[in-house]
Amino acid sequence: MEDHAGIAQLVEMYASMIYRIAYTRMQNVADAEDITQEVLLKYLKADKTFRDEEHRKMWLIRVTVNTIKSNVTSAWRRHTVALDDVTEPSYEASDLPVLKEKVEKLPERYRLPMFLYYYEELSVKEIAHVTKSTEGTVKSLLSRGRKMLRDELKEDDYV
Amino acid sequence: MSENMKKIYQAYADSIAPAPDMQERLKRQLYAEMQGERPRKRNYGRGQFSRWLVVACVLFLVSGGCLIYAVMGTSRQTGRADGRWIIGADTGGTRLLGEKNVADTDIERYPEKEKPWILQEMLELDSVIVFCNTEDGSGAGKQMRMSEDELWSLCESLQSATICEDITPDAIASESAVRYQVLIQYKPFISFTVYDGKYLQIEDETTIYKIKN
Numbered sequence: 001m002e003d004h005a006g007i008a009q010l011v012e013m014y015a016s017m018i019y020r021i022a023y024t025r026m027q028n029v030a031d032a033e034d035i036t037q038e039v040l041l042k043y044l045k046a047d048k049t050f051r052d053e054e055h056r057k058m059w060l061i062r063v064t065v066n067t068i069k070s071n072v073t074s075a076w077r078r079h080t081v082a083l084d085d086v087t088e089p090s091y092e093a094s095d096l097p098v099l100k101e102k103v104e105k106l107p108e109r110y111r112l113p114m115f116l117y118y119y120e121e122l123s124v125k126e127i128a129h130v131t132k133s134t135e136g137t138v139k140s141l142l143s144r145g146r147k148m149l150r151d152e153l154k155e156d157d158y159v
Numbered sequence: 160m161s162e163n164m165k166k167i168y169q170a171y172a173d174s175i176a177p178a179p180d181m182q183e184r185l186k187r188q189l190y191a192e193m194q195g196e197r198p199r200k201r202n203y204g205r206g207q208f209s210r211w212l213v214v215a216c217v218l219f220l221v222s223g224g225c226l227i228y229a230v231m232g233t234s235r236q237t238g239r240a241d242g243r244w245i246i247g248a249d250t251g252g253t254r255l256l257g258e259k260n261v262a263d264t265d266i267e268r269y270p271e272k273e274k275p276w277i278l279q280e281m282l283e284l285d286s287v288i289v290f291c292n293t294e295d296g297s298g299a300g301k302q303m304r305m306s307e308d309e310l311w312s313l314c315e316s317l318q319s320a321t322i323c324e325d326i327t328p329d330a331i332a333s334e335s336a337v338r339y340q341v342l343i344q345y346k347p348f349i350s351f352t353v354y355d356g357k358y359l360q361i362e363d364e365t366t367i368y369k370i371k372n
Contacts, residue, residue: 001235004190007189016177036181037185118165119171
């Protein structure tokens with residue numbers, strides 16, 4: 001069981017990573033924060049021993065992906081619509097960089113593998129492990145996702 | 160790995176940075192959650208308790224169902240296809256076999272031809288005690304309590320009892336008579352006599368039943 005210092009260190013090291021992964025899939029600040037808290041709580045309760053920091057990071061990413069999946073498939077979510085989706089875009093939305101918009105335009109199934117690969121720098125094998133799919137599927141998702149994103153960004157001369 | 164893509168995702172990650180106060184909020188929430196661990200465990204314990212309560216209720220209901228099924232099964236074993244005489248149940252509201260409110264004269268409520276069946280159903284009850292009085296030719300007799308095996312054997316023989324229209328009690332020239340006294344919870348319920356292992360007389364009635372061997 002972590003003490004106060006342990007909890008503070010955990011949050012500082014991994015909260016942002018978990019939040020970003022959750023946001024990439026959920027595209028909603030509230031959901032991403034909820035998932036971050038849920039994952040960290042799972043970590044604290046699991047009271048697991050890890051071989052090294054890399055092992056701990058991979059465990060957290062895998063739990064994050066699982067938590068995202070269970071949130072996405074929950075009955076509550078399936079029967080509700082996020083408030084953001086039914087209201088007019090806020091002033092922040094209008095200020096969003098075009099890049100963010102383009103990345104978020106990617107279909108759901110491509111967003112997480114792309115983020116884990118290019119930002120978290122996980123290998124194809126590691127992504128396959130955390131998303132419980134095959135390496136072939138991950139490679140295919142990355143290839144198609146890359147093409148889609150390039151096509152989108154070409155329009156604005158980003159690539 | 161494409162450096163260009165990496166840059167794009169770096170820029171994307173910067174654009175989705177969490178709120179500056181998220182970490183502090185998270186720390187507070189996690190401290191609170193972890194400090195509330197003990198009460199939550201108690202809740203969990205309650206959850207476990209209620210889960211066990213549900214399991215106990217289900218087992219109780221299932222065992223009750225099995226008992227009813229077994230009783231109905233026993234009723235069927237007597238050869239009654241309709242299962243109308245369910246042991247322990249009462250068609251009229253007073254016959255609760257094995258209970259104290261069994262009326263001595265209750266047997267009178269049933270048609271003559273039904274009586275052997277009712278007898279058998281009574282004999283199959285666990286709470287029934289059957290005393291067996293034997294008499295020899297000199298009139299000397301002895302009373303003993305029937306064993307379970309003897310009771311089952313008697314039940315089986317009663318299963319095929321049919322009314323003998325042409326025989327009266329006086330006409331039976333028996334060499335041996337065995338008088339059975341049925342007690343339910345130590346209370347006399349009914350008595351009957353088997354003559355030569357062939358004929359059955361309930362109480363002192365005039366109807367004689369023939370028992371097939």
